[in-house]
Amino acid sequence: MPDADGSAQPFVEVQEAPPIGQFVPVDGLVPTTPHLAPTPPRPLSVPPEYFAPEPVDETRTPAAGPVPADVAPEQADTTPGAEPEAQPAPGTHPETGQQPAATVPAPRDGARPTAAPAGTAPAPVDAAEDGTAFPSAPETTDPDEPMHAPHPAGPTDPASHPEQPAPVVLVDADEAEDLSAPAAAADVDGSPQPLLLMEDPEDPEGPGGDPGLAEPLAPAADTSVEPPAPGYADAEREAVLRVMRERRDIRNGFRSDPIPHEVLLRVLEAAHTAPSVGHSQPWDFVVIRSAETRGTMHELARRQREAYAKSLPKGRAKQFKELKIEAILDTPVNIVVTADPTRGGRHTLGRHTQPQMAPYSSALAVENLWLAARAEGLGVGWVSFFDEREMVRALGLPEHLEVVAYLCVGYVDEFPEEPELMQAGWSKRRPLSWVVHEETYGRRALPGEDPHDLLAETVGNIRPLDAKALGEAWERQKRMTKPAGALGMLEIISAQLSGLSRMCPPPIPEPAAVAIFAGDHGVHAQGVTSWPQEVTAQMVANFLGGGAVCNAFANQVGAEVCVIDVGVAGELPATPGLLPRKIRAGTADMTTGPALTREEVKAAIEVGIETARDLVAAGNKALLTGEMGIANTTASAALISVYTDTDPADVTGRGTGINDEMHARKVEVVRRALDLHQPDPADPIGVLAAIGGLEHAAMVGLLLGGASLRTPVILDGVSAGAAALVARAIAPEVLAACIAGHRSAEPGHVAALNKLGLRPLVDLDLRLGEGTGALLALPVVQSAARAMHEVATFDSAGVTEK
Numbered sequence: 001m002p003d004a005d006g007s008a009q010p011f012v013e014v015q016e017a018p019p020i021g022q023f024v025p026v027d028g029l030v031p032t033t034p035h036l037a038p039t040p041p042r043p044l045s046v047p048p049e050y051f052a053p054e055p056v057d058e059t060r061t062p063a064a065g066p067v068p069a070d071v072a073p074e075q076a077d078t079t080p081g082a083e084p085e086a087q088p089a090p091g092t093h094p095e096t097g098q099q100p101a102a103t104v105p106a107p108r109d110g111a112r113p114t115a116a117p118a119g120t121a122p123a124p125v126d127a128a129e130d131g132t133a134f135p136s137a138p139e140t141t142d143p144d145e146p147m148h149a150p151h152p153a154g155p156t157d158p159a160s161h162p163e164q165p166a167p168v169v170l171v172d173a174d175e176a177e178d179l180s181a182p183a184a185a186a187d188v189d190g191s192p193q194p195l196l197l198m199e200d201p202e203d204p205e206g207p208g209g210d211p212g213l214a215e216p217l218a219p220a221a222d223t224s225v226e227p228p229a230p231g232y233a234d235a236e237r238e239a240v241l242r243v244m245r246e247r248r249d250i251r252n253g254f255r256s257d258p259i260p261h262e263v264l265l266r267v268l269e270a271a272h273t274a275p276s277v278g279h280s281q282p283w284d285f286v287v288i289r290s291a292e293t294r295g296t297m298h299e300l301a302r303r304q305r306e307a308y309a310k311s312l313p314k315g316r317a318k319q320f321k322e323l324k325i326e327a328i329l330d331t332p333v334n335i336v337v338t339a340d341p342t343r344g345g346r347h348t349l350g351r352h353t354q355p356q357m358a359p360y361s362s363a364l365a366v367e368n369l370w371l372a373a374r375a376e377g378l379g380v381g382w383v384s385f386f387d388e389r390e391m392v393r394a395l396g397l398p399e400h401l402e403v404v405a406y407l408c409v410g411y412v413d414e415f416p417e418e419p420e421l422m423q424a425g426w427s428k429r430r431p432l433s434w435v436v437h438e439e440t441y442g443r444r445a446l447p448g449e450d451p452h453d454l455l456a457e458t459v460g461n462i463r464p465l466d467a468k469a470l471g472e473a474w475e476r477q478k479r480m481t482k483p484a485g486a487l488g489m490l491e492i493i494s495a496q497l498s499g500l501s502r503m504c505p506p507p508i509p510e511p512a513a514v515a516i517f518a519g520d521h522g523v524h525a526q527g528v529t530s531w532p533q534e535v536t537a538q539m540v541a542n543f544l545g546g547g548a549v550c551n552a553f554a555n556q557v558g559a560e561v562c563v564i565d566v567g568v569a570g571e572l573p574a575t576p577g578l579l580p581r582k583i584r585a586g587t588a589d590m591t592t593g594p595a596l597t598r599e600e601v602k603a604a605i606e607v608g609i610e611t612a613r614d615l616v617a618a619g620n621k622a623l624l625t626g627e628m629g630i631a632n633t634t635a636s637a638a639l640i641s642v643y644t645d646t647d648p649a650d651v652t653g654r655g656t657g658i659n660d661e662m663h664a665r666k667v668e669v670v671r672r673a674l675d676l677h678q679p680d681p682a683d684p685i686g687v688l689a690a691i692g693g694l695e696h697a698a699m700v701g702l703l704l705g706g707a708s709l710r711t712p713v714i715l716d717g718v719s720a721g722a723a724a725l726v727a728r729a730i731a732p733e734v735l736a737a738c739i740a741g742h743r744s745a746e747p748g749h750v751a752a753l754n755k756l757g758l759r760p761l762v763d764l765d766l767r768l769g770e771g772t773g774a775l776l777a778l779p780v781v782q783s784a785a786r787a788m789h790e791v792a793t794f795d796s797a798g799v800t801e802k
């Protein structure tokens with residue numbers, strides 16, 4: 001198939017060469033399974049504006065030799081019953097030529113799912129091996145290092161192949177990248193971002209507040225005459241930066257050596273020079289050495305620890321159990337840092353409108369103390385497992401004081417290179433580029449760089465599966481004590497997880513979080529559902545209260561439930577667990593005009609990307625899609641009709657349950673909307689704006705965000721399927737991260753999965769949404785990864801191979 005410029009695209013003639021985890025229906029061949037054979041690289045089918053020019057990176061190793069020889073060729077040789085000219089079916093096991101035993105449910109339209117030929121040309125091996133699934137500086141401990149640029153593949157006009165016949169590059173023929181690289185790409189549609197003006201941050205000290213600068217501020221110097229005040233010499237500056245970089249919150253490895261008085265004095269003096277609101281210096285430091293007092297405090301912390309552990313999802317609680325969270329008894333000195341909110345009297349400068357400036361000031365004293373302690377070789381651990389009032393009483397502190405910190409201080413065996421919580425896999429460091437905004441919130445740019453578009457940056461960081469890790473996964477499966485191919489689809493999933501994470505065995509996808517995006521739909525006015533619109537908000541309250549099916553399933557599998565209001569019509573009260581990210585209060589009626597503006601679509605996609613970032617940075621190793629939105633199966637049907645080129649009658653289902661009359665109307669509503677907008681599948685943002693929902697757009701963002709962070713995303717039902725089609729139109733390689741959790745009873749979902757070439761793991765006629773099908777599939781995915789870690793090899797177990 002020629003590209004827009006007439007040049008031939010590799011693979012396109014290979015029908016639907018499906019990405020990993022995919023099958024493609026082609027008449028005559030059953031069953032179908034995902035396909036992991038490496039395919040040669042091809043240009044990305046992504047709009048050119050998604051990519052910045054690739055800078056030359058001298059440090060990159062050129063792509064090396066082919067994938068282990070047995071991966072692709074064996075498939076071709078051993079596929080049983082193949083037509084002479086036929087290529088092996090996708091998902092054919094590279095070792096045995098077998099396909100998983102489970103059959104794929106036949107699409108409801110009667111088409112039989114079949115295999116597509118695999119692209120079998122050897123793929124170059126990914127040269128770098130950083131083994132880091134998270135994109136923040138995998139090759140360096142500095143998260144703020146400048147980062148690699150977007151994928152070097154040349155841009156390709158998506159309009160040239162609007163149906164995206166899935167010639168997706170599965171295997172990363174490129175290099176491992178530091179995904180925190182700022183992508184200096186243009187805005188997706190070139191439209192300017194809305195600007196918000198921000199005030200300058202207030203100086204916490206107020207004018208002239210620093211004790212060392214007590215004189216009134218001099219008028220600004222004439223820079224043409226006087227040079228500015230000097231900074232520190234290079235070595236001194238480096239020492240200051242080093243102490244900040246190497247400060248750690250220490251819980252392990254404390255020693256009992258006493259701290260000399262002069263050392264502790266220097267540390268407390270440093271704390272006492274901290275900036276403070278209105279120069280009020282609201283802190284006091286209570287130095288505790290007594291074993292009895294420390295014992296009392298240890299007991300208080302132990303009780304709080306238990307209460308916190310009980311509040312955690314099981315997946316997290318398991319991890320938490322392994323963590324040491326305080327060293328009260330292991331350290332010779334504990335220091336309580338307090339804030340006196342009354343210090344300085346009622347007219348304390350700067351505290352008038354912001355009373356919280358008093359404890360903030362004491363927190364700055366804590367940081368000073370911490371840095372000075374690090375420079376002395378002293379470790380500090382800040383313990384916050386206390387009920388503050390309980391602690392005030394236990395320590396006999398004056399009742400008007402606030403406790404800001406309880407610090408455990410002592411000499412240590414060593415200072416870990418990374419925060420202990422990172423080392424334990426509890427969390428990940430957020431790159432600096434995620435948090436620096438230029439002038440207005442959302443215009444992300446590091447100093448000296450042009451602002452970059454979040455969507456473009458995310459798309460630029462999505463990579464195909466890593467060939468080396470994929471090859472290692474197949475090799476390992478060959479050596480595991482089981483007949484080759486005996487784990488069927490799970491072998492494919494575990495290979496996908498290896499290729500995605502670039503690690504073999506892959507990380508076990510636990511803890512996991514389901515992100516439930518909630519939004520309302522203007523098309524509700526057309527009578528396409530029998531449920532009132534307010535049920536969306538009511539069900540959100542139910543999710544947050546823990547009373548919905550998704551909560552029961554999440555409890556069962558130990559996942560966290562995270563609810564995001566991206567467009568609920570009504571106001572939702574602030575509640576723990578709810579992320580208020582409303583872009584607008586429901587979409588407009590797509591039968592009378594566009595459902596959304598392009599800007600709203602982009603904003604909702606960004607909500608999804610940010611959600612992925614937050615959940616992954618918080619330590620989640622799998623993301624699950626969920627949604628809630630009365631009438632959203634109408635929008636899903638419209639999206640699926642566009643991306644599968646199927647008549648609305650074949651992809652419009654009964655959603656929450658409707659009678660024949662309402663169903664006929666729903667089909668006509670979808671048809672009318674498509675007639676009105678004539679959506680162009682090559683313009684995914686435009687498609688979402690015309691007929692999509694806010695939760696669909698946010699799920700697109702979650703998928704892209706998850707893929708860019710090399711984190712698996714388990715898809716739920718019909719709306720997730722619709723979102724995956726849109727996400728693939730934006731970035732075909734997004735499918736490397738996607739796992740179809742289940743098959744919904746909605747006919748559109750089957751069409752979507754067929755088009756995506758994804759095989760669902762669970763097929764139980766569910767039609768609920770809210771992440772339930774994805775949650776049921778989670779243990780299957782986790783089992784696939786765990787088998788790679790725990791199953792013995794023929795050698796190690798002394799089992800004879802055949």
Ligand SMILES: O=C(O)c1ccc[n+]([C@@H]2O[C@H](COP(=O)([O-])O)[C@@H](O)[C@H]2O)c1
Nearest residue numbers: 529629631633655656717718744768769
């Ligand atoms: O995920 C599915 O496959 C699915 C199938 C049918 C219904 N739903 C849920 O039901 C709601 C939409 O249904 P409806 O009939 O109001 O369009 C929405 O909240 C979805 O989460 C979800």
Ligand SMILES: Cc1cc2nc[nH]c2cc1C
Nearest residue numbers: 531535539656768769770
């Ligand atoms: C009760 C109810 C629960 C849901 N969960 C997801 N979509 C839903 C729709 C309804 C109507």
